[in-house]
Amino acid sequence: MKLNIGIIGLGLMGGSFAKAVKKYSIATEVYGYARNEKTKKEIEELNLVDQLVDIKTMKEKCDLIVLAIPVDNIISMLPEFLDIKDKTTIMDLGSTKEFIIKSVPPKIRKNFIAAHPMTGTEKSGPKAAIDNLYEGKTVVLCNLEENENQHVNRAFKVFQEIGMRIVAMDADEHDIHACYMSHLPHAISYSLANTVMGHEDPKSIIALAAGGFKDMSRIAKSSPDMWTDIFKQNRKNLLASIDLFENHMKKVREMIETEDYSSLKEWMKKANTLHEIL
Amino acid sequence: MKLNIGIIGLGLMGGSFAKAVKKYSIATEVYGYARNEKTKKEIEELNLVDQLVDIKTMKEKCDLIVLAIPVDNIISMLPEFLDIKDKTTIMDLGSTKEFIIKSVPPKIRKNFIAAHPMTGTEKSGPKAAIDNLYEGKTVVLCNLEENENQHVNRAFKVFQEIGMRIVAMDADEHDIHACYMSHLPHAISYSLANTVMGHEDPKSIIALAAGGFKDMSRIAKSSPDMWTDIFKQNRKNLLASIDLFENHMKKVREMIETEDYSSLKEWMKKANTLHEIL
Numbered sequence: 001m002k003l004n005i006g007i008i009g010l011g012l013m014g015g016s017f018a019k020a021v022k023k024y025s026i027a028t029e030v031y032g033y034a035r036n037e038k039t040k041k042e043i044e045e046l047n048l049v050d051q052l053v054d055i056k057t058m059k060e061k062c063d064l065i066v067l068a069i070p071v072d073n074i075i076s077m078l079p080e081f082l083d084i085k086d087k088t089t090i091m092d093l094g095s096t097k098e099f100i101i102k103s104v105p106p107k108i109r110k111n112f113i114a115a116h117p118m119t120g121t122e123k124s125g126p127k128a129a130i131d132n133l134y135e136g137k138t139v140v141l142c143n144l145e146e147n148e149n150q151h152v153n154r155a156f157k158v159f160q161e162i163g164m165r166i167v168a169m170d171a172d173e174h175d176i177h178a179c180y181m182s183h184l185p186h187a188i189s190y191s192l193a194n195t196v197m198g199h200e201d202p203k204s205i206i207a208l209a210a211g212g213f214k215d216m217s218r219i220a221k222s223s224p225d226m227w228t229d230i231f232k233q234n235r236k237n238l239l240a241s242i243d244l245f246e247n248h249m250k251k252v253r254e255m256i257e258t259e260d261y262s263s264l265k266e267w268m269k270k271a272n273t274l275h276e277i278l
Numbered sequence: 279m280k281l282n283i284g285i286i287g288l289g290l291m292g293g294s295f296a297k298a299v300k301k302y303s304i305a306t307e308v309y310g311y312a313r314n315e316k317t318k319k320e321i322e323e324l325n326l327v328d329q330l331v332d333i334k335t336m337k338e339k340c341d342l343i344v345l346a347i348p349v350d351n352i353i354s355m356l357p358e359f360l361d362i363k364d365k366t367t368i369m370d371l372g373s374t375k376e377f378i379i380k381s382v383p384p385k386i387r388k389n390f391i392a393a394h395p396m397t398g399t400e401k402s403g404p405k406a407a408i409d410n411l412y413e414g415k416t417v418v419l420c421n422l423e424e425n426e427n428q429h430v431n432r433a434f435k436v437f438q439e440i441g442m443r444i445v446a447m448d449a450d451e452h453d454i455h456a457c458y459m460s461h462l463p464h465a466i467s468y469s470l471a472n473t474v475m476g477h478e479d480p481k482s483i484i485a486l487a488a489g490g491f492k493d494m495s496r497i498a499k500s501s502p503d504m505w506t507d508i509f510k511q512n513r514k515n516l517l518a519s520i521d522l523f524e525n526h527m528k529k530v531r532e533m534i535e536t537e538d539y540s541s542l543k544e545w546m547k548k549a550n551t552l553h554e555i556l
Contacts, residue, residue: 118486118487118488119488119489120488120489120490121489137488138485138486138488140486167485167486176483177482177483177486178486180473180474180477180483180491181474181483181484181486181487181488181490181491182488182490182491184470184473185470185490185491185493185494186490187527187530188466188470188494188527189490189494189549190526190530190545190546190549191523191526191527191529191530191549192462192463192466192523192526193549193550193552194526194545194548194549195458195462195519195522195523195525195526196458196552197548197549197551197552198522198526199458202552202555203555204455205454205455205458205459206459206552206555206556207416207445208396208416208418208445208455208456208459209396209459209556210396210397210398210415210416210459210460211397211398211399211497212398212459212460212463212464212467212497213458213459213460213463214556215493215494215496215497216463216466216467216493216494216497217552217556218493219489219490219493219494220549220550220552221549221550221552221553222546222550224543224544224546224547224550225543227546228539228542228543228546231534231539231542232534232537232539235534235537238534239531239534239535241473242527242530242531242534243531244473244476245469245470245473245527246524246527246531248468248469248470248472248473248476249465249466249469249520249523249524249527251469252465252468252469252520253517253520253521253524256509256510256513256516256517256520257517259510259513261506261509261510264506264509265502265503265506266502267468267472268468268500268502268505268506269502270472270475271467271468271469271471271472271475271498271499272471272498272499272500272502273475274471274474274475274480274484274495274498274499275499277480277481277484278484278487278492278495
């Protein structure tokens with residue numbers, strides 16, 4: 001299978017996707033689209049795509065068009081693809097799925113593969129692109145029953161060839177799972193980072209940072225533009241998961257306050273059971 | 279400098295310390311002490327020390343005795359060392375410092391080096407010991423003005439030779455910094471793990487775990503015995519830091535609830551400034 005692949009947005013996700021399809025020789029040509037002139041220059045310098053083109057050219061040339069942009073931008077760009085060919089596959093890589101799928105125009109719903117590769121780093125922009133971001137990771141594909149077979153098969157083949165494990169799931173279920181595994185952890189990490197940065201002397205505190213804090217604060221470096229949109233689109237699930245998390249924070253605070261150390265130890269042991277799964 | 283070194287407790291910290299002093303040829307002999315028969319067997323099988331001995335023998339033979347046990351056990355063992363020789367250095371590796379230092383009997387205060395190596399993993403027990411746990415990491419030494427020079431110099435030399443960066447600090451300041459960098463992150467990680475494990479189907483959720491959740495939940499696998507004691511000994515600072523963290527969780531919840539996305543983005547940008555330091 002050799003495809004002409006178009007990638008809209010060549011940051012961490014899109015740029016790494018371009019590198020992956022090149023590495024595994026999946027593409028005949030890789031076309032890229034970016035709006036910003038500075039970004040275009042970076043993409044060219046990094047040689048991420050064969051050619052930067054406009055949307056019209058991309059729609060003419062490509063078998064597969066990938067939207068690797070923030071989730072709100074995915075939605076606002078959808079009308080641009082109303083006139084794609086029947087055989088053209090369009091796919092998004094956004095972190096939320098329910099709202100995006102609801103926004104896909106019915107005319108191109110059968111072409112539109114809703115994908116969420118469960119991978120990333122805290123970095124963003126074309127320079128963050130790496131050729132092994134997707135290898136060995138999981139991609140969730142949502143509501144595939146609404147797609148035409150040729151597009152599903154194409155998506156499967158591409159993700160398999162770049163080394164991903166495919167999981168099919170309903171969009172509403174995906175949004176809950178992604179909330180626990182990614183969106184809630186981001187809200188917590190941003191809060192922890194702001195707690196420490198709010199101290200009168202964060203530098204001297206952070207001088208003692210070891211594995212624990214480094215791991216817990218890494219994703220607090222993630223892009224605010226991207227993550228504001230994700231929080232917005234998964235607002236309902238995020239609020240519910242914050243409430244559940246907050247119950248546990250209240251509980252640990254209370255056990256420490258009242259010096260109920262035997263309950264504290266039991267509660268920690270329950271958290272340890274995660275070890276059996278992960 | 280070649281020393282006879284005694285290590286009390288040969289889990290992650292003590293076992294790794296034994297491996298490090300061997301690796302860097304600092305010790306003439308490494309003596310170990312453990313209470314539990316199963317642990318003793320593991321220590322012997324792993325060949326962590328030259329000889330397992332009783333406390334009396336350790337006090338006779340060793341130039342340096344290291345307490346690498348949970349922080350409450352450090353305090354309860356202190357009276358055992360009232361009769362150490364003037365030239366014997368005793369040192370603890372506990373994660374809290376104020377309470378331990380206050381508990382050191384005045385008679386041996388000059389011998390007692392209060393150390394906190396800012397390193398660790400989520401694992402525990404002799405099998406968790408690794409020979410490079412300390413390399414390139416920071417060790418905090420507290421209230422050194424209360425120590426005799428020969429003991430301070432000995433501690434400096436040992437930590438330097440195993441590749442550590444030494445920071446001197448008051449115990450009360452240490453306990454605040456360690457709270458932000460380690461104790462609060464542990465409370466949060468345990469809460470996140472319990473939030474997810476409380477879901478009706480944690481397995482299918484965790485099947486989608488990627489870097490974000492893995493990093494944020496890793497330290498929730500840490501030993502409840504060890505961490506209950508740490509939370510107890512640093513209770514006051516931990517409660518204060520939970521309150522500051524909770525203010526941020528309330529804030530992010532409120533911004534999402536009221537859909538104040540411009541404030542949300544600004545708040546995320548503030549968290550990003552961590553990037554400039556770490």
